[in-house]
Amino acid sequence: MTFETLSTARAYGGTQGVYRHQSTATGTPMTFSVYVPPHDEGARLPVVWYLSGLTCTHANVTDKGDYRRACAELGLIFVAPDTSPRGEDVADDPAYDFGQGAGFYVDAMQAPWAPHFRMWSYVTEELPPLIAAHFPADMARQSIMGHSMGGHGALTIGLTLPERFRAVSAFAPIVAPSRVPWGEKALGGYLGDDRAAWRRHDAVSLIEDGARVPALLVDQGDADQFLEEQLKPHLLAEACAAAGIDLTLRMQPGYDHSYYFIATFMADHLAWHAERLK
């Protein structure tokens, strides 16, 4: 298995595919989905990365994300990786918020996670050349978005690689994992007790430490069950205000943490990305 097509289907005039490859970063097979919109022969299209949240695989947003119509209209390739390595030989934890399905987009440094839980390297180093090689992608025009834990991933990766990602947005992101239970558990478990090592995996800390992006778009439902304890978008707002980052933070009345929320605002986000990927 080098690069395997698990399925493809015509959708909104383009192709929704699901693919698998043997990852050197994680040492496991990894599955991801890619939507390629209708396009002229030979065209190279901008790429939007979507990072998913806790418990998700590539399949959740692929099924429920309502992104294909907008991507078809806007001419965007949409890439959805998995959220962790998986398999019987891969360390796991019975909790939904740690271990398989909860990679937190870091390279783990602690046992038993270090050998496989290398989602930072996987998403930022290994998968991009694979996308470039197998799809009509213009890798000079990339952007990134995500939901919840994946919003954390999108923010931290976007802030770390601003020359690569022209736009960064998130739905209900974990903005300051160092200061909330989900994040303290994950960063402590994967990275160890030294909180200095956590800062480059915490969007608010990254901004405090000087990381910058031109603009951020964040949607957050005000009926989100995780808003108060885990998400704390005001911490991002305060950091962006202090740093002069143009943050658009929209509190969306009545919306929860689900894919119904994501789907509702997906087209908005994609249009915002497309504007910056022109």
Next chain:
Amino acid sequence: MTFETLSTARAYGGTQGVYRHQSTATGTPMTFSVYVPPHDEGARLPVVWYLSGLTCTHANVTDKGDYRRACAELGLIFVAPDTSPRGEDVADDPAYDFGQGAGFYVDAMQAPWAPHFRMWSYVTEELPPLIAAHFPADMARQSIMGHSMGGHGALTIGLTLPERFRAVSAFAPIVAPSRVPWGEKALGGYLGDDRAAWRRHDAVSLIEDGARVPALLVDQGDADQFLEEQLKPHLLAEACAAAGIDLTLRMQPGYDHSYYFIATFMADHLAWHAERLK
């Protein structure tokens, strides 16, 4: 349990809910989903029924159907029932195309199916008053659509109750179950060997026997793996031509039988329904 709300979530400004009730038609609990779009207080909105295909529950289209944006824009309530009774006390068959998940929208007359498999009565008699009672529905403005086995259901119900349903459409429907393996197995199993009893559950036979609707819209992917053996849309085209029914049958190049296909053309269908539900 009379009428129970399993979940609700804000979506595209409206509410996507999942509900359960004890059905007298099937003698089992039945689950269904309803999307109510944003609307003015006191407004009554037209209702589109969506009948699902083999193996599906309400959840498949609710997750993957991409109908909410269009329903929100057009002001349509979208109702998605299950495809059969379910439960340990309900007869079943190991095949995917018979028994639970494969009710074929008939009232079974044969043992062991007759006690519970009464999806015709459930969809046409029991569920409508429940929708009228619990949602802001204008029951004078209803239409019906479905996919595959559910396209069969939409066509047969729409042809049988033309005074109720102002519009009927289908994605890759089984148009002539009496003449294809899925249908012969199901109608034989549920209704018995007398093929005369099958005719009112066969869209082509119904049209041959005089049933009429003003217009039909059918989309069919030409890469659908079931096209030749199970779907045979040309039989519907021939029957409509002979009967003077205005059928729009669109062969969609490259599309398969999946929800990617349904989602791609869902907004088209809903706009077509909305036009007729004004």
